[in-house]
Each structure stands twice: as structure tokens, then as C-alpha cells.
Amino acid sequence: MALKFYNSLTRQKDVFTPLNEGRVSMYVCGPTVYGDSHLGHAKSYISFDIIYRYLKYLGYSVTYIQNITDVGHLTDDADEGEDKLQVAAKKERIHPMSLAEHYTASYFEDMDRLNCLRPDISPRASGHIPEQIALVQKLMDNGHAYEVNGSVYFDVASHKAYGKLSGRNLEDMRSGTRVDVKSEKRSPADFALWKKAEPNHIMQWDSPWGKGYPGWHLECSVMSMKYLGETIDIHGGGLENKFPHHECEIAQSEAANGKEFVRYWLHNNMVTVDGTKMGKSLNNFILLKQVFSGEHERLSRAYDPLAVRMLVLNSHYRSPLDFSDSALTAAQSGLDRITECVKSLRKAMEKADDGEADAKVLKQLEGFQHRFRKAMDDDINTSVALSVIYEMEKMTSTLLQKGRPNKKTLAAVNDMFNCLGGDVLGIVLKEYPRESGINQDLLDYLMGLVIEQRAKAREEKDWAKADEIRDKMAAFGVTFKDTPAGTDYEIK
Numbered sequence: 001m002a003l004k005f006y007n008s009l010t011r012q013k014d015v016f017t018p019l020n021e022g023r024v025s026m027y028v029c030g031p032t033v034y035g036d037s038h039l040g041h042a043k044s045y046i047s048f049d050i051i052y053r054y055l056k057y058l059g060y061s062v063t064y065i066q067n068i069t070d071v072g073h074l075t076d077d078a079d080e081g082e083d084k085l086q087v088a089a090k091k092e093r094i095h096p097m098s099l100a101e102h103y104t105a106s107y108f109e110d111m112d113r114l115n116c117l118r119p120d121i122s123p124r125a126s127g128h129i130p131e132q133i134a135l136v137q138k139l140m141d142n143g144h145a146y147e148v149n150g151s152v153y154f155d156v157a158s159h160k161a162y163g164k165l166s167g168r169n170l171e172d173m174r175s176g177t178r179v180d181v182k183s184e185k186r187s188p189a190d191f192a193l194w195k196k197a198e199p200n201h202i203m204q205w206d207s208p209w210g211k212g213y214p215g216w217h218l219e220c221s222v223m224s225m226k227y228l229g230e231t232i233d234i235h236g237g238g239l240e241n242k243f244p245h246h247e248c249e250i251a252q253s254e255a256a257n258g259k260e261f262v263r264y265w266l267h268n269n270m271v272t273v274d275g276t277k278m279g280k281s282l283n284n285f286i287l288l289k290q291v292f293s294g295e296h297e298r299l300s301r302a303y304d305p306l307a308v309r310m311l312v313l314n315s316h317y318r319s320p321l322d323f324s325d326s327a328l329t330a331a332q333s334g335l336d337r338i339t340e341c342v343k344s345l346r347k348a349m350e351k352a353d354d355g356e357a358d359a360k361v362l363k364q365l366e367g368f369q370h371r372f373r374k375a376m377d378d379d380i381n382t383s384v385a386l387s388v389i390y391e392m393e394k395m396t397s398t399l400l401q402k403g404r405p406n407k408k409t410l411a412a413v414n415d416m417f418n419c420l421g422g423d424v425l426g427i428v429l430k431e432y433p434r435e436s437g438i439n440q441d442l443l444d445y446l447m448g449l450v451i452e453q454r455a456k457a458r459e460e461k462d463w464a465k466a467d468e469i470r471d472k473m474a475a476f477g478v479t480f481k482d483t484p485a486g487t488d489y490e491i492k
């Protein structure tokens with residue numbers, strides 16, 4: 001088996017072979033921190049979190065970089081418009097860096113709840129201004145960039161490979177761009193590396209070309225090179241970033257270094273609402289915090305953050321995901337089923353007898369793992385991988401209901417849930433928080449006494465007593481489950 005990724009650059013599934021054996025360098029375009037994250041962000045960052053986790057599962061040592069954009073991302077792709085952070089900061093009447101601080105913290109809070117592992121480094125654009133100026137200077141020196149009135153542009157015509165990722169050619173781009181007579185660029189397809197700051201622009205830095213700020217594309221090239229080297233294995237991002245953002249990243253990096261910038265380009269698809277892209281600019285987004293609290297007109301209830309994860313895993317990362325409350329409800333009930341199963345499994349493990357692990361169960365687990373890997377190797381097919389977890393859940397429930405599996409057998413099942421469902425998919429937790437403030441051990445002990453009393457009454461054919469215990473407990477929401485391994489209880 002070999003891991004294959006659909007590479008946007010070659011437009012086919014390529015076998016993944018890292019540049020350096022055993023090591024993977026991975027860069028994913030991070031958030032522009034001017035608002036809370038919505039479901040669209042969840043799709044993107046869960047998708048790459050799964051890729052990161054799976055590479056680690058395969059034994060690679062992975063360095064994962066995800067930048068924080070806190071300067072230079074303009075409201076308009078054509079190098080016009082205002083800085084997104086500055087616009088939002090003005091509205092809230094705070095400094096743009098204070099806004100960035102707030103929304104960076106908010107982003108990590110949401111991602112932690114979605115059980116996304118933290119990247120190894122989360123560098124900020126504003127913390128890498130000298131490096132960005134140095135790259136612009138390098139491009140000026142080798143004839144790929146030119147300065148006009150304090151701004152510096154990349155000369156697209158000087159770089160023959162421009163368009164190789166998006167498949168657009170220069171002529172199409174020229175004719176497709178709206179004609180702006182006031183543009184100071186040599187060609188409308190050229191893009192800004194450095195922008196001259198107007199006096200009222202808050203975030204500005206000194207440069208050889210006067211006061212200004214970096215173009216958005218520049219930061220990713222610079223931070224990728226700084227932390228991962230001139231050629232990296234994987235660069236990921238949303239499909240909407242393929243052009244112009246990633247195309248520009250390639251042009252400026254390869255023109256500067258004369259080396260291939262990225263070997264595998266991975267793009268995730270978007271979340272849609274009624275068929276339209278969910279996005280901040282379209283104002284049809286649902287914030288993750290609203291999903292977690294249930295406070296949105298499109299939501300019927302509050303959802304577990306891991307239900308969002310389930311929803312994302314249900315579709316392929318390269319397919320669009322159409323949001324609906326019913327899809328989220330289905331994801332939640334799927335998650336509940338798996339969680340309940342794992343909890344019962346762990347409870348049964350505590351009481352199980354010693355003995356050798358059941359060879360038949362071990363063989364089944366091997367089969368699950370094989371099919372899980374096959375699905376994930378095929379360009380991270382998470383919906384098939386998830387179906388394997390559901391089959392494990394079915395097998396485990398049958399095992400617990402029909403037999404008396406011993407400790408070693410159950411531990412093997414639990415290990416497999418922890419590995420595939422936990423380490424890779426991130427939907428099974430090593431430990432679940434207690435549901436109430438009640439000490440679980442105490443509750444188990446007291447319920448054990450009740451169960452014993454009930455069994456004694458039945459043994460003595462004291463049906464009135466047995467019924468009384470059952471009815472009393474039912475009034476507290478407690479039901480008894482009689483299994484070959486003994487009686488268990490459930491609290492609703």
C-alpha cells in the first residue's frame with residue numbers, strides 16, 4: 001500500500017514520496033484573523049489536521065506550519081481595496097494588532113474544541129517583515145520585480161511558468177482582468193509584493209521603497225522558506241486560494257530561488273449553504289461558536305464540536321460539503337453511537353476476566369485496520385475510513401451483548417478505537433469528561449448495591465420488591481440491562 005494524494009499541480013493522484021526519507025514538511029495557509037471562525041474554516045483545518053495526523057500515524061516525522069495572516073490581506077484580489085484587519089479594527093475602534101490578538105486566540109480556542117492538533121509553528125505575517133522585504137529585494141535584483149511610486153510589483157511576464165498551478169495562461173489573464181486606466185502596473189496580471197502605505201494606514205513599515213506593507217501572497221513564501229526550506233513536500237489551502245494566492249506564491253518563490261517550491265499541492269473544497277459558498281464576505285456563514293451553543297436561526301440545537309468533525313469526515317476533503325441542520329444532527333447521532341460504544345467497552349474492560357485474547361476478534365481488527373489504511377491511502381478517503389469505525393462499533397456492541405469477552409480481547413478493541421478513531425480521525429477521546437459532578441466510582445458502587453438487592457429479590461421470587469426497585473430507579477431515569485456478563489445500568 002502506498003499513500004496517494006491528488007496533486008493539484010499534476011492534476012492526478014500521485015504516490016507520496018517525501019523529499020527527505022521519513023520526514024515531511026507541510027505548510028497550510030492559515031486564517032486571516034479579523035473575525036471568528038465559521039464552518040468553512042472547520043472544513044479546511046479539520047481536513048489538513050487529518051492529513052497531519054495520518055502522516056504521523058504512518059511514522060513520518062512531520063513539521064506542520066500554519067501561518068496567521070495579520071497584515072496585507074486586502075478586501076480586493078486585484079491589489080486594491082483596504083486591509084481586512086484595518087477595516088474591522090476601525091469598526092471596533094481598536095488597534096489592528098489588538099484585533100489580531102483577540103481573533104487569533106478565538107481561532108485556537110475553536111480549533112482545540114474541534115480536536116485539531118496545534119501546528120508545530122504558527123508564524124505571524126507581521127513578525128516577518130524584514131524577511132519579506134529581503135525577498136522583494138532579491139526579486140528586484142534578479143529582474144522579476146519593479147518599483148512604481150513606492151510600491152513593488154512582480155513582473156509576471158518575466159516568469160514563464162506563471163499559471164502552471166491554475167492552468168491559466170497569461171493572455172487569458174490579461175484579457176480577463178478589468179481594465180483599470182489608473183493602474184500603475186506594467187500588466188494587469190502583475191501582483192503587488194509591497195504596497196506603498198497611505199498616511200492613514202496604521203500598519204506600515206520602513207523599506208528601501210519608503211513606508212509600506214507587504215502584499216498578502218508574500219508572507220506564505222517567506223515563512224515556508226524560513227521554517228521548512230526552499231522546496232517543501234506539501235502545501236495546502238482552500239480551493240479558492242489556488243488562484244491568485246498560490247499561483248503568486250509559486251511565481252515569487254521559484255523566481256527567487258530557481259528551485260521547485262512545492263512538490264504536492266493539496267486543496268480542500270468549500271462548505272456551501274443552499275448551494276452557495278459559505279463565506280464571511282457573503283454574509284451567510286455560521287460561526288463555530290454558534291454551532292457549539294446552538295444560537296443560530298438555522299440550528300435546531302447545540303452541537304458537540306466533535307459532531308462538526310464527523311460532518312466534515314463524512315465528505316471527501318476535495319468535495320463540497322453542503323451544510324444543513326439535519327446533516328449535523330445525523331453526524332451528532334453517529335458520534336453518540338461511537339462514543340457510547342467506546343464507553344461501554346471501557347466499562348466492560350474493568351470487570352472482564354483475564355485470559356488470552358480472542359484470535360477471531362484480533363483477526364477482525366486486523367481486517368478493519370487494513371481497510372482503514374486502504375481508504376486513507378487513497379487520497380484520504382475519510383468517509384470510507386469512518387464506515388470502518390462504524391463496523392467496529394457494530395462488532396463491539398455484538399461482542400458485549402452476546403458474549404463474555406476477556407480483558408485482553410477488549411483491550412485490543414479499545415486500542416484499535418484509540419488508534420484509528422482517536423489518533424487519526426480525532427473523534428474518539430482517550431478519556432471522556434464525567435457527565436455530572438457525581439463521583440463515578442461512588443455511583444458505580446451504590447448502583448452495584450442496588451443491582452445486588454434487585455438480583456436477590458428476584459432469586460427469592462419476591463417480585464413485588466424487584467418491581468419496586470425497577471420502578472423507583474426508572475423514575476430517576478435509570479434502566480437495567482441484563483447481559484450474560486451480568487447486569488449493567490444506564491442513566492438517561
Ligand SMILES: [Zn+2]
Pocket residue numbers: 028029030220237245
Ligand atoms: Zn498562503
